[in-house]
Amino acid sequence: MNTSETTMPVVQSTTRRSYPCTESETAIRCMQSLLTLFMTSQTDLRSHEKEPDESTVPLSLGSIFEGIQKGPGESLQLFDLAQKVVEEHFTQPDRLRGFTEFTADTRQVRLLRPAHELDEQRGLPASSTRRLNVGEEMISQIETLFGTARELYFEDGMENDFARELIRLIRQHGNRAIGALTHLIVTEKVNAGVASEALRWLGCMDDPNTYRDRLWLLERSLYCSSARVRDGAALGIAFMDDPRATEHLREAIKRERVAELKRDLEQVLEQLESR
């Protein structure tokens, strides 16, 4: 039996509006720290921006309050002005990152995540269908792995340190790791050669818990701008040998401009259709 009490603070702003949320008392302290940090670290925030954005408006306390709303999954979430600042979470100072989680595939940002809830996310039961928050830490871990693999020479079909570590991370973290991979590969933030290698291993590894999300990532990667990534995705799909990918393959064949890759995609489609 797990023992952890759920505490749900109701945050009240200067405008006397209440913002209920199911977070622990720890979260209250985190929130105060976070707001203080927001107030005091605007210079830090701007200095960490990789690409200065003219639309970034300096935050005021009022705008933060207006930006905090309750969202799905009982989380506190940021909208509008506050969202602008934290949406590019890589630009946040390290001390802010500890209090924020970014859901890569929604417009919403999970703000406060007390430690016990993070543990729960890691240990979400296999039977759960709750949407997982990928988390900065996971993205950073995968990004580092990709970074170290940039100089590697990948030999076709040969297992290597990169593949071993990638598979280990996926088995350990499940769909959180796939979510991080999705964020990095689909938005094309990582080296195309390494992404391509990762995709083929995603296709041939055996891990039923992440099967659906791996297949989805492979399908999405067919639309990436890099031909190498698309090639890796095609190989991954061929390994999975799942006829459910045929619709995306047909769409990808229609769009494909590289003749050789188009032929490869057609071969994979033929393989799936013959099953």
Next chain:
Amino acid sequence: MSENIGAQLERMPWQAQVLRLTAFPIPSPTTRQAGWWEEIVGQTPAAITSRPKQGSYHEEGPFSNGRLICEIASARIDWLFIPGDLEAEDDGLATIGAFSDTLKTFRQLADQWFGLETCPSAQRLAFGVVLLQSVESKQTGYRQLSMYLPRIELDPENSSDFMYQINRPRESRSGIPNFKINRLMKWSVATLKRFPIQSLRGVGLGRTSFACRLELDVNTAQEFEGQIPREQMSTVFQELTDLAWEIAERGDIP
């Protein structure tokens, strides 16, 4: 909903905080399938966010006495019914209303969606819900939970930090072969605290209130490799909500 359960609707003490329908479609969803929100609600959504490259799409707007969100992302489609008014009730609970009422509304919504020609067939369906039941104190909450958890011996006076989670899978009654349903439930007592945030120094905690909290995730098992026939999606979802209702009413039973 069975007549037996329907007759007991009024006696259900739970308030719903979040209702969720999740579908894992076959083939994977695309953002081209957007626009369902307006088709179902009959109004334009208040906000739409599309990220085609990431394959995600989000529609949101007021619905009934809360907010309705339709989200397409990764390999799934989520419908979420959440509180719209940020003002908490006097008891500190922000809910979308009685579970009985909100479930009816949500089932109607689900049926409308399943009835759309563009609604994809799914490999997996899920019904998630967070329910709250206001109680006077943590001890009262534990006593209340004891009624739902006959196999658990709770000592309300001398214990704290209680949380109980279990999955009790069952075979589906739908007639689909090898089709199991996970009944994942999590029981706890939630503490709600109000505090003024004007001052960033010090935590001025105000009144504290308590609620029994039940989080349910009733879903068709991942191991099922087939496809839920489109004409059976509504029946299967009804079975999921019936099972959730049964747990909320009768507690942790095999």
